[in-house]
Structures are given as structure tokens and as C-alpha cells.
Amino acid sequence: MTGPPAAVARVRVAVRRLLTELSPSGNADESPSSGDRLVLVACSGGPDSMALAAATAFVAPRLGIRAGLVTVDHGLQAGSAKRAATVADWARDAGFEPVEVATVEVDVTAGGPEGxxxxxxxxxLTEAAQRLGASAVLLGHTRDDQAETVLLALARGSGPRGLAAMPRKRRKFRRPLLDLPRADTVRACRDLELPVWDDPHNTDPAYARSRLRAVMPxxxxxxxxxxxxxLARTATLVAADNDALDAYAAEVLAKASHGTLSAELLEPNLKLGPLNAARRAVRTRALRAWVLSEGAEADALSYVHIEAMEALVMNWRGQGPVFLPGNVTxxxxxxxxxxxxxxP
Known part of the structure; x- marks a missing residue:
């Protein structure tokens, strides 16, 4: 008996591994509620997400898992609504249920069109997952995407968090194809004769990632x-280091926070002793975690903000307050x- 083509098999194995891990027992077939478990595939119609969708449509029913699909219409290109409808029609024919088209409004003045x-x-996608009760949303990013993200982080001076690139899992999002090259998803789509849409933004030099893809070969x-x-392995190694440093930072933050609230100090505050004693990499992480927990805006919190807060701890010269995004002082x-x- 002849099996599926090699690229198709590799994509299916990656998806099966992820879906199996979603089960508390480690095996979706052994979970009594597995028939009620829903996963959603985020599908743009490009080769990566189409290969992921096709593999999920094959694997999920065999594990007793329901598979739905969401395609997002950003409205940034002519014919985007038709493209989204075409993806949705394919998904219904492939057995996905539910299938949704999410039409969004993109404020291109806020941080650039890509962001x-x-x-x-x-x-x-988050809204759809919450509303539908999905246990996970599967994303089609590949090893090539991960490598590109590492290089972009280097170019932007992003530090360890940027170099860790895209996590395999974060909240409900999962990336089962991060170990596979983009060539596998492209080949799988050809082998399965899937209808693939080539996003012109992927080759538009107006976008930094598109310019980088042009020089990757x-x-x-x-x-x-x-x-x-x-490059992708670098992201994995740095992510592990980040986890360790974040754990140390949590310990320092707990010590600095312990017993800090009193009748005289009702506002959040930290004792300096534990911060002084910590290594810089741990101390700055503790400070970052603290202000984020108190409402600072993560996307706008920069290296400059962290440096200014650390100076309050380690280089105190009577300087004034540090103003952080999110109306935090x-x-x-x-x-x-x-x-x-x-x-505000």
C-alpha cells in the first residue's frame, strides 16, 4: 500500500503531534471528551496555511477532534473578499465545521500596515476562538518564517525576546510547522493539488519581510x-534561556514585592534591596514584568523605558519619574x- 507523498506525510505528522499534545492524557483518542474538542485553523489561502489546513482536515477526525477554519479578510487588496469566500468554500468542501470569514478593519496609520x-x-482569531470555545488556533508559520523573524529582530536590535522569535505556543495559538521548511508546505500543496493563493504582499518591497525574503536565497x-x-535553532535556544531568566526574575520580583503594601504605601511599590542584589538581566526583566502587571502597554514599552527604570535602582542621582506607555509613572x-x- 503506497503512502502519501513525503512532504504531505511530514506536514501530517507535525499536525498529529500537536493535536495529540492538546489532549490531557497525551492521546486524543483516550480522552472521553475528545469528540467535543474544537481546533481552528487560521487560513489565508497561501501554501503554508493551506498545507496546514489540509493536514488538519485529514488528521483531526482520526483523533476525534473537530476542526474549524477561520480566514481573515483584511480588506487591504482588491478582491480580498472574493479570495476569503473562495477559501471558505474550499474549507466547507474539505469538511471543516464551523467555517468563518472574519472581516477586519486595519488602521494602517497605527504602527505601519504589517503590524x-x-x-x-x-x-x-482570538475572538473567534473564545466565542466558539476552541481549545487552540493553528497557525501555518514554518521554519523559514522563524529564521526571517530572527534576522528581522537582529536588524532592529530587539534583544533576547526578539531573537526568540515566534513561540510554538502562546495562549491559544499553536504553530505545528515551525520545524518544517517552507518547501514542504509548497510541495504538499502541489502534491494534493490544493488551490493556493499567492499573496502579492509577500513580494512587495514596501514590506521589510518581503525585502528580506528576496535576499534569503x-x-x-x-x-x-x-x-x-x-537561525531557527537559535530562536529555540534563546527561548529556553528567556524562560530561565524570566523564572529568576519572578523570584526577585516576589521578594521585592513582599510586604510592600501598607497603610502609608497603598500604591504598588518595590523594595530596592532584592533588585540591587540581582544580576542586570534578571533585574530588568523583573522591572518589565512589574510594570506590565500594573498596566503598562507591552507593545510600546521600549529599551529606553527599561533603562530609565533601572537607573532609578542602580544609578540614583535624584532624577525625576519615568513615564511609561499606558499612563504608568x-x-x-x-x-x-x-x-x-x-x-487617560
Whole structure:
């Protein structure tokens, strides 16, 4: 008996591994409620998400898992509504249920079109998952996407969090194809004769990722065939280091926070002693985690903000408060950092 083509098989194995991990027992077939479990595939109609969708349509029913699909219409290109409808029609024919088209409005003035479209897309997918009760949303990012994200982070000076690139799982989002090259998804679509849409934005030089994709073959030729895989591995290694440092930072933050609220200090505050004693990489993470927990805006919180807060701890010269995005203010008062959040 002849099995599926090699690329198709690799994509299916990756999806099956992810769907099996979603089961508390480690095996979806052994879960008594597996028939009620719903996963959603985010599908643009491109080769990565189409290969993912086709694999999920094949694997999920065999594990007793329901598979739905959401395609997002950003409205940024002529014919986008028709494209979304075509993807939805294919998904229904492939057995997905439910199938939804999420039409979003993208504010292209807020952080550029790439970032704005991404934010709108993730918001729509999150809303759909919550409303439908999905246990996970599957995304089609590949090893090539991961490598590109690492290089973009390097170019932007993003630090370890940026170099960790895209996590395999975050909240309800899962990326089962991060270990597979883009060539596998393209080949799987050809082998299965799937209707694939080539997004013109992927080759538009107005977008940084598109410009990077144009030179990736040159970089791979220069540094060898393992170039993309090595970049993706870097993301995995840095992510593990980040997890360890974040755990240490949580311990420092707990010590600095312990017993800090009193009748005299009703606002959030930290004792400086535990922060002084910590290594810089741990201390800055603790400060970041603290202000985020108190309402600072993560997307707008920058290296400059963290440096200014650390200076309050380690280089105190009587400087004034640090103003953070999200209407959060941090200042030093004797042996403590204090924080206040005001309404806009």
C-alpha cells in the first residue's frame, strides 16, 4: 500500500503531534471528551496555511477532534473578499465545521500596515476562538518564517525576546510547522493539488519581510544549506534561556514585592534591596514584568523605558519619574520604587 507523498506525510505528522499534545492524557483518542474538542485553523489561502489546513482536515477526525477554519479578510487588496469566500468554500468542501470569514478593519496609520494587519488578524482569531470555545488556533508559520523573524529582530536590535522569535505556543495559538521548511508546505500543496493563493504582499518591497525574503536565497548560498535551520535553532535556544531568566526574575520580583503594601504605601511599590542584589538581566526583566502587571502597554514599552527604570535602582542621582506607555509613572522614594497609573 503506497503512502502519501513525503512532504504531505511530514506536514501530517507535525499536525498529529500537536493535536495529540492538546489532549490531557497525551492521546486524543483516550480522552472521553475528545469528540467535543474544537481546533481552528487560521487560513489565508497561501501554501503554508493551506498545507496546514489540509493536514488538519485529514488528521483531526482520526483523533476525534473537530476542526474549524477561520480566514481573515483584511480588506487591504482588491478582491480580498472574493479570495476569503473562495477559501471558505474550499474549507466547507474539505469538511471543516464551523467555517468563518472574519472581516477586519486595519488602521494602517497605527504602527505601519504589517503590524496593524497582524494585530487585527490576531484579535479576530482570538475572538473567534473564545466565542466558539476552541481549545487552540493553528497557525501555518514554518521554519523559514522563524529564521526571517530572527534576522528581522537582529536588524532592529530587539534583544533576547526578539531573537526568540515566534513561540510554538502562546495562549491559544499553536504553530505545528515551525520545524518544517517552507518547501514542504509548497510541495504538499502541489502534491494534493490544493488551490493556493499567492499573496502579492509577500513580494512587495514596501514590506521589510518581503525585502528580506528576496535576499534569503543569497544568504543561504553564502552560509550553507543549514543557514535557515541554524537561525531557527537559535530562536529555540534563546527561548529556553528567556524562560530561565524570566523564572529568576519572578523570584526577585516576589521578594521585592513582599510586604510592600501598607497603610502609608497603598500604591504598588518595590523594595530596592532584592533588585540591587540581582544580576542586570534578571533585574530588568523583573522591572518589565512589574510594570506590565500594573498596566503598562507591552507593545510600546521600549529599551529606553527599561533603562530609565533601572537607573532609578542602580544609578540614583535624584532624577525625576519615568513615564511609561499606558499612563504608568514610576519614581524612586528613598529605598523603594513606587508606581501610579492614571486614567487617560
Amino acid at each position: 496593524a494587519a497582524r494585530d487585527a488578524r490576531y484579535a479576530a 543569497v544568504l543561504a548560498e553564502t552560509f550553507g544549506e543549514r543557514f535557515v535551520a541554524n 514610576v519614581w524612586r522614594e528613598r529605598n523603594r520604587l513606587r508606581l501610579r497609573r492614571t486614567e
